[in-house]
Amino acid sequence: MxxxxxxxxxxxxxxxxxxxxxxxxxxxxxxxxxxxxxxxxxxxxxxxxxxxxxxxxxxxxxxxxxxxxxxxxxxxxxxxxREGAFAALSQPDRGAISVYARxxxxxxxxxxxxxxxxxxxxxxxxxxxxxxxxxxxxxxxxxxxxxxxxxxxxxxxxxxxxxxxxxxxxxxxxTLPLPPDEAEIDHCGSCRACLDACPTNAFPAPYRLDARRCISYLTIEHAGPIPRDLRAGIGNRIYGCDDCLMVCPWNKFAEQGREAKLSARADLDAPPLSVLAGLDDAAFRAHFAGSPIKRTGRDRFVRNVLVAIGNSADAALAPVAEARLADASPLVRGAAVWALSRLWPAERFEGAAATALAGEDDAEVAAEWRAGLGQHEEV
Missing domain, CATH: 3.40.109 (NADH Oxidase)
Known part of the structure; x- marks a missing residue:
């Protein structure tokens, strides 16, 4: 041949x-x-x-x-x-998961x-x-x-x-000397829709990405607490981010019937934050078996869920975050503190902080309590 x-x-x-x-x-x-x-x-x-x-x-x-x-x-x-795959972004009590991870x-x-x-x-x-x-x-x-x-x-x-x-x-x-094809040229032109769509301004310039500000990096690869100044921009995106992809004008020329080639899990379209926040390690592994989400690990994932709860402005989710204050993971506890600093009235947060700071032995979690107190003082 x-x-x-x-x-x-x-x-x-x-x-x-x-x-x-x-x-x-x-x-x-x-x-x-x-x-x-x-x-x-x-x-x-x-x-x-x-x-x-x-x-x-x-x-x-x-x-x-x-x-x-x-x-x-x-x-x-x-x-x-498929059409309607981004409905979760308008439902703050639900989690938005990147399309590829569904x-x-x-x-x-x-x-x-x-x-x-x-x-x-x-x-x-x-x-x-x-x-x-x-x-x-x-x-x-x-x-x-x-x-x-x-x-x-x-x-x-x-x-x-x-x-x-x-x-x-x-x-x-x-090792076969297959004949090469001609390289494609850039067709972006003056369009900057993807740059403007980024919720956390992760593009310092066109064609350059600062992963440290990218929601996909922050919710998947980043191991520690998500930087405070970026949390609000994350919204309810609990695993990855598709904003820069979904606004690309070239998507209108995409092939039809593409969804039939991979079967998405319907339960990952817009899962309730209240359910996801309560997953322990065993439940997390079972729930996301076969999914790329499993590789991120339970603690990082629940951290993401709690950030979304903090962004929800839904006081009904405060008890869900409160339950995670006793979590074994400092990463999860710290995210729960931040969520409650946004959902609880100042008086309740201040009272809880006084008790928590007396017994909290993790420096980063203690810092979250102090930051929350400072936030309420500014208000």
Whole structure:
């Protein structure tokens, strides 16, 4: 089989497994990506994601990751949501979960399909293959742009003229000399809808993301208390954030019927905050089995839920937060304190603080009580 025929077979096989598009890039096609990554790391925009710095050399050049690779096939899977998927944002007593996390963990779903495609290609054309779905130091978005699948928009995510912004990316590294596709050019123009939509101003400039202000980072990757000045902007987003994706004008050209390719869990569309806040570790693991949410862990997740409760302005949720003041996790207790500082009257908060501060042995939780007292004094 010629390299051209192998590439044609790959595209047909990928379409048969539900992928929206396939493109091929040379391993040396992202020469500028390493420099952009170095600037982001120097500016501290990666936050606590130290692995980005530790693997920077391999990310910047796929040939460092696998010197034998002759081509990188990039595959895009459209997970675009159905109409009405963002109703939770207007229901403050409910949690808003990022669209991708309402399905079974995409790492598992797509990697199985990639292995079938790669195995079929090896049996027909020979060569060696390695498949990756966000599980290795691969800069998927620059490679996808180099492979012609789309371009990195001002929100730094990949945008496709045919499939919009709702894309999972996966890669097949191969020793086969597959012919590369032409890179896509930028079609954002003067539009800045994604930048203006960010609730926490996480974009210091177009095409640059400061993860330290990004709700997806804060609710998923960040291990400690969420910075106080960013909590209000989070609203009821308890796992990830889709605002910059959902406003992209190119989504209107996305393929129809895409939701049928992945089955979303209806119970994750707008789950009640009152239920989620009460999950212990065992219940959390059982409830989110097979979901990417499980990897974040119970304490971080309940922290997020309590921040949302604090933003709800719903006094009926105060008892839910109060129950978490005795939680074994300082992270959860601190978030509960903040929620109550916004839901309780000043007199009640001050009385509870006096008792709590006498027995609280965690410095960060104590700081939350003191900050709440200061907040009420300012009012």
């Amino acid at each position: 010629t390299p051209e025929a192998a590439a044609d077979w790959l595209r047909a096989a990928a379409a048969g497994h539900g992928f929206a598009a396939v493109g091929i890039a040379r391993p040396d096609a992202i020469v500028d990506a390493g420099a952009r990554l170095a600037i982001a790391l120097s500016d501290g925009h990666h936050g606590s994601m130290d692995w980005l710095a530790e693997t920077a050399a391999r990310r910047a050049d796929p040939r460092v990751l696998w010197p034998e690779a002759q081509a990188v096939a990039m595959l895009a899977f459209n997970y675009g949501p 399905h079974r963990d995409y790492h598992d779903v797509l990697k199985g399909r990639l292995k079938l495609i790669a195995g079929g290609l090896v049996s027909r054309a020979g060569g060696d293959m390695k498949v990756f779905v966000d599980t290795a130091p691969v800069m998927e978005k620059p490679l996808a742009a180099a492979a012609g699948l789309g371009w990195q928009g001002k929100h730094t995510n990949l945008v496709s003229r045919r499939a919009g912004s709702w894309l999972f990316l996966a890669s097949i590294f191969t």
